Amino acid sequence: MAAADRFDEVLALLRAHGGRVTAPRRAILRALIDHADHPTAEQLTADVQVRHPETHESTVYRFLDDLERLGVIDHVHLGHGPAVYHFADDTHHHLVCEACGLVVEVPDRALEGFRRRLRSDFDFEMEPRHFAVPGRCRACSESAKVSSG
Amino acid sequence: MAAADRFDEVLALLRAHGGRVTAPRRAILRALIDHADHPTAEQLTADVQVRHPETHESTVYRFLDDLERLGVIDHVHLGHGPAVYHFADDTHHHLVCEACGLVVEVPDRALEGFRRRLRSDFDFEMEPRHFAVPGRCRACSESAKVSSG
DNA sequence: TTCGATGCAAATAGTTTGCATTCTA
DNA sequence: TAGAATGCAAACTATTTGCATCGAA
16 A cells, blocks of 8 residues: 555544544654554654654554554564554564564464464464564574574 | 472572572462462562561562573563563463463474474574463454454 | 672653643544 | 543553662571
C-alpha cells in the first residue's frame, strides 16, 4: 500500500469509529509510516516533537492503543525494554538475538511445522506475534562457543 | 534430586564462590524448593515473610540474581507482569496462553525441528528459555473462533 | 575483623491514569 | 457545543541501586 493511501485510509477508519483527527494524531501516524523499521513509543514521540514539541508521550501511547484496537498496528515485545510497533497487515514474526539485539523477521509460514507440532502434541496454538522468539544469531552463537569451549 | 540434597548442595556452591549463608538466604532457598510451580519474586518474598517478616523484596531479588549467576536457577518472562523462577537443571520451555494465562511446559526436544529450521533458513539459534512462547490454549483458541466467526 | 549481605529508601524504566483544558465534528 | 483528545503531573509495576549497618567466616 502506498504511504499516502495508508495515511488517509487509517484516518478514515478512525473517523468511521467516532475518533477525531487532530494535529498530534496526524503527526504520530506520519511518523509510524515514515519509520521503515520497528519504532518504540519513545522514538515516535521524538520524531513528532521535532515539529510539535508540545506533544506528550502519553498522547502517543494513547493513540497507539487506539490504532491497535482498530487493528491497524500491533506491538511486539522484543525482549527487555520498550515495545515496538508495526502495521498489522505486515504479518511477520521476530527472532531476537539476546546477545547483540539483532532482529530477524520471519514470515508466518516459516512457523507452520512447529505450530502444527505444538497443536497436535500440546493442544497449543502458537502465536508469537506479541512476543519475539529469543535466541542467538549465528555470529553470537559462534563466539559463545569459542569463549566457553 | 531430593530437596534436602539440593538445599545443601546450593549452599555449598554458594560458599565455594565466596558467598555467605544467612538466615534470609536459607529461607529464600527453602521457599524456592518448596514451590512446585514457578514462583515470582513477590511470591517468594511473601513466603519468606511468613516466618521472617523483616525480609525485604530487594534481598530476594539480589539473592535470586546470585543464584542465577551461579547457574542454579533461571528466570523466565511468561508475558507481561513479573518474571518467574525455576531451577536450571529442570530444562524445559514454556507455552503461555495469552487469554487465560495457562502455562504448558514442553521438553527441550519438542523444539528440535523448529530449531533446525531456524538454524538452516535464518542462521538463528532459537533459545526460548528466557521468554515464553505465546499463543492460545485449545479452549481459548476455540472460544475465540466461536465469538469472532 | 573484614567484607559480603541486609534493610530501607529512593531511583529507575516503561507505561497508564486523572483531570482540567482544548478543539474537532 | 458535546464529547473526544490533549498536556501535564502523578501513579503504577517490576526491578535496581546507594548507603549505613549488621553479621558470617
